[in-house]
Amino acid sequence: MSHLQIQHLHKRFGAFTALDDLSLSVARGEFVVLLGPSGCGKTTLLRTIAGLEHQDSGQIVHAGRDISRLSPAERDYGIVFQSYALFPNLDVGQNVAYGLNRRRAGREAHRQRVDEMLALVGLPGTEDKYPSQLSGGQQQRIALARALATRPDLLLLDEPLSALDAIERVRLRSEIRKLQQTLGVTTIMVTHDQEEALSMADRVVVMRSGRIQQVGTPQGVYHAPSNDFVADFIGRSNLIDAQASDEHHVRHGGLTLHTHAGLVPGRRYRFNVRPEDISLLDGWAPVANSFHAHADKCEFLGAFWLVTLTPVAGGMPPIVAQFSSNYLAGRPIQPGALLRLAIPAGKLLPMQVSA
Ligand code: ATP
Numbered sequence: 001m002s003h004l005q006i007q008h009l010h011k012r013f014g015a016f017t018a019l020d021d022l023s024l025s026v027a028r029g030e031f032v033v034l035l036g037p038s039g040c041g042k043t044t045l046l047r048t049i050a051g052l053e054h055q056d057s058g059q060i061v062h063a064g065r066d067i068s069r070l071s072p073a074e075r076d077y078g079i080v081f082q083s084y085a086l087f088p089n090l091d092v093g094q095n096v097a098y099g100l101n102r103r104r105a106g107r108e109a110h111r112q113r114v115d116e117m118l119a120l121v122g123l124p125g126t127e128d129k130y131p132s133q134l135s136g137g138q139q140q141r142i143a144l145a146r147a148l149a150t151r152p153d154l155l156l157l158d159e160p161l162s163a164l165d166a167i168e169r170v171r172l173r174s175e176i177r178k179l180q181q182t183l184g185v186t187t188i189m190v191t192h193d194q195e196e197a198l199s200m201a202d203r204v205v206v207m208r209s210g211r212i213q214q215v216g217t218p219q220g221v222y223h224a225p226s227n228d229f230v231a232d233f234i235g236r237s238n239l240i241d242a243q244a245s246d247e248h249h250v251r252h253g254g255l256t257l258h259t260h261a262g263l264v265p266g267r268r269y270r271f272n273v274r275p276e277d278i279s280l281l282d283g284w285a286p287v288a289n290s291f292h293a294h295a296d297k298c299e300f301l302g303a304f305w306l307v308t309l310t311p312v313a314g315g316m317p318p319i320v321a322q323f324s325s326n327y328l329a330g331r332p333i334q335p336g337a338l339l340r341l342a343i344p345a346g347k348l349l350p351m352q353v354s355a
Pocket of ligand 1: 192
């Protein structure tokens with residue numbers, strides 16, 4: 001049975017629909033990430049779960065109980081926001097104990113819990129410091145300690161890493177994940193960062209315009225996106241429009257491409273080809289789905305090169321390919337270079353076109 005069930009949520013702000021018949025089930029102990037472009041309703045969904053917004057219709061059921069009408073305090077979930085939101089006039093110890101104070105726990109139990117939480121987030125002995133004396137990453141660790149101090153049954157994270165620098169963000173994302181797994185706390189996090197979502201989530205919920213486009217494991221949403229929006233939003237994608245000439249071939253510009261997919265002759269399809277699935281060919285041996293293209297833009301991104309190419313055959317739009325730096329070591333690709341490429345037939349995946 002699911003631990004948190006969101007059923008047919010609708011939320012409007014005036015004439016604008018922020019959540020549009022949204023349903024989602026979250027299992028106990030799961031780490032679910034809400035991912036989508038700005039304005040798609042991620043934060044509204046998280047705030048509605050927290051009780052900070054109220055849905056116009058629909059229900060939220062937590063551990064078998066309808067919590068739709070409860071106040072945030074009655075729900076008692078741990079929440080971490082994007083900006084650190086620590087009380088600047090309280091020291092770290094008082095910040096972490098903030099939720100405990102309300103519960104009138106004994107003083108010694110308090111102190112122990114604060115020590116325990118600070119050790120858990122890797123900042124033991126900082127209880128006398130003030131937020132202004134801490135780095136952004138340290139403040140977010142304290143915010144996390146505060147959110148977890150009351151042993152919440154649900155942890156809600158609203159872009160907790162987005163205010164941090166790149167190195168701290170990567171460090172903290174694995175720390176949060178490890179902590180979440182150690183404690184087994186059911187967690188829902190909002191982000192617009194694909195890499196963050198893929199690296200942290202048990203399941204990713206891809207949203208657009210207040211609706212869910214796909215719910216799946218990181219590998220699932222990346223390798224088997226349910227439609228062209230998901231394919232394009234997660235990672236990089238070449239979306240290729242082509243008409244089936246027979247069950248296993250399509251015409252794309254001046255090219256005939258072979259695919260392992262079973263197609264209906266005459267129908268138009270949109271295919272998703274990841275940049276890393278495009279092969280760079282050496283030599284002239286015949287290879288299925290090979291074509292020539294000129295390199296327009298060559299970006300070195302460390303582990304790989306990202307190359308934007310214009311196919312020589314007429315009618316084909318530019319294509320983005322990714323080649324490993326090791327493979328190209330000593331012979332970087334220059335703009336203007338003529339390359340021979342191929343799209344493996346098994347990598348031409350027909351997509352649903354999103355509404
Ligand atoms: P971002 O990543 O930019 O925060 P998001 O996916 O979290 O985006 P939301 O913050 O949920 O998006 O907002 C969804 C839409 O609802 C936005 O267009 C926003 O302007 C609108 N919205 C959110 N809160 C309110 C509000 N209190 N009043 C009016 N409109 C709102």
